[in-house]
Amino acid sequence: MEFAQALFLVVAGHNDRQEHLSRARRLVLKVHLSASLSEGESVRFLPPIFGEVRLIVHQFLDRLMHDSGRPIPIFNQNAGSLDRRMDKAEFDRFADAYEDQHRENIAVTGEGPEYFAEYKIKAFREIVDRAGIEVNRICDFGSGIGNSIPYFRRYFPEAALTSSDVSERSLALGRQRYPEAGSCVLIENNRIPVEADSFDVAFSACVFHHIPHREHLTWLRELHRVTRPGGLIAIFEHNPLNPLTVHAVNTCPFDENARLIFARDLAKRLQAAGWASSRIQYNLFFPRALARLRPFENKLGWLPLGAQYVATARKV
Ligand SMILES: C[S@@+](CC[C@H](N)C(=O)[O-])C[C@H]1O[C@@H](n2cnc3c(N)ncnc32)[C@H](O)[C@@H]1O
Numbered sequence: 001m002e003f004a005q006a007l008f009l010v011v012a013g014h015n016d017r018q019e020h021l022s023r024a025r026r027l028v029l030k031v032h033l034s035a036s037l038s039e040g041e042s043v044r045f046l047p048p049i050f051g052e053v054r055l056i057v058h059q060f061l062d063r064l065m066h067d068s069g070r071p072i073p074i075f076n077q078n079a080g081s082l083d084r085r086m087d088k089a090e091f092d093r094f095a096d097a098y099e100d101q102h103r104e105n106i107a108v109t110g111e112g113p114e115y116f117a118e119y120k121i122k123a124f125r126e127i128v129d130r131a132g133i134e135v136n137r138i139c140d141f142g143s144g145i146g147n148s149i150p151y152f153r154r155y156f157p158e159a160a161l162t163s164s165d166v167s168e169r170s171l172a173l174g175r176q177r178y179p180e181a182g183s184c185v186l187i188e189n190n191r192i193p194v195e196a197d198s199f200d201v202a203f204s205a206c207v208f209h210h211i212p213h214r215e216h217l218t219w220l221r222e223l224h225r226v227t228r229p230g231g232l233i234a235i236f237e238h239n240p241l242n243p244l245t246v247h248a249v250n251t252c253p254f255d256e257n258a259r260l261i262f263a264r265d266l267a268k269r270l271q272a273a274g275w276a277s278s279r280i281q282y283n284l285f286f287p288r289a290l291a292r293l294r295p296f297e298n299k300l301g302w303l304p305l306g307a308q309y310v311a312t313a314r315k316v
Helices: 004-014 018-035 048-066 090-105 113-131 151-156 168-177 214-227 243-249 262-274 288-299
Strands: 138-139 160-165 183-186 199-203 227-238 276-283 309-312
Touching: 004 113, 018 151, 113 151, 113 168, 113 199, 113 276, 113 309, 151 262, 160 168, 168 183, 199 214, 214 227, 214 262, 227 243, 227 262, 262 276, 262 288, 262 309
Parallel strands: 138 160, 138 199, 160 183, 199 227
Antiparallel strands: 227 309, 276 309
C-alpha cells in the first residue's frame, strides 16, 4: 500500500518536485528496509522479483533526488514550457548520427533499433486488424530517417505510405535509404501539407515527447483533419513510469529537449482534439535476457510498467 502510495506521489510530483519526491523516497526506503530487516518472516513469502522492483524504484527515486547533471525528462520544466520555442530543424542536426546514437543508447536492452521499430509496426497491424479497418493509406507522422519503412512494407505490403517530418535532412536520408518507400512531405507552418481525410490511419513513433506539450492539441487536431472518418490513430511513446526508459532518455543526446508524456494525459489530449474511444496499451516489458517471457507481453498491456505505451483512438 505504502509502495503504491509512493509511486503515486512520484507521478503526482509535477509541481512540487522536492516535497513529493522526498516523501516518496522515505516511504520506499521504509518499505525496503523493513522488508530487508524482517527477512525470513513475512518477506520470505514474497517472490524475489518484489525485492528487485523495490530496489529499482529506490534507485530511481534516489537518482531523481540527487542527480545534479541533466534534468530528469519527466520533470523537466523547461522543455515544453510556455517560453520555450522548439527549434524546427532540431533533428536536422541529429539526422546523420541518429542511427548510431540510438543503437548505442538502447544497447543495454540487448536489442537494436530494428527490434524496436518492428515491434511497433507489428503491434500497429494487430491494432488496425482488431478494429477492422481497411488500410490503403498510412501517414507516418515524424518519420525521421525512415526506420519504420521496412516494417511498413512487411506488415502493410498493399498500403501507400506517406512519410512526414519537420526535419528536411531526416526525410532526405529516409529517401536515400529506401528510395521506393512511397511519398514524403515536409511539415511546415503547423500543417501537414495534404488534404483533409487523406489517410485511413495515422501512426507516430516517439515524436510527441519532442513537441512542446502546449502544441500537442494542435498536432492531434491536424492528424484528426488528415485522417478519414472511421480511421484510427496510434501514437507510440516512452513510458515515464518506467525507470529504465527515463534513464535511457536522460542519457540520449537527441533527447536533450525531450519531455515525456504520461499515458493518461495523452489519452485526454486525444479526446480534447476530437478523437474518440482513446485507449492505452503498455508494451515492452522484457529485455533480451528475458526474451522467453515475451510471449506473455500481450497479457500485460494494462500494466503501466512497460518501457513504452501506445495510445490509440478513432475518428468518428
Ligand atoms: C526520435 S525521432 C523518431 C523518428 C521515427 N518516428 C522513428 O521511430 O525512428 C523524432 C522525430 O520527430 C520529428 N518531429 C519533431 N517535431 C515534429 C513535428 N511537430 N511534426 C513532425 N515531426 C516532428 C523529428 O524531426 C524527428 O525526426
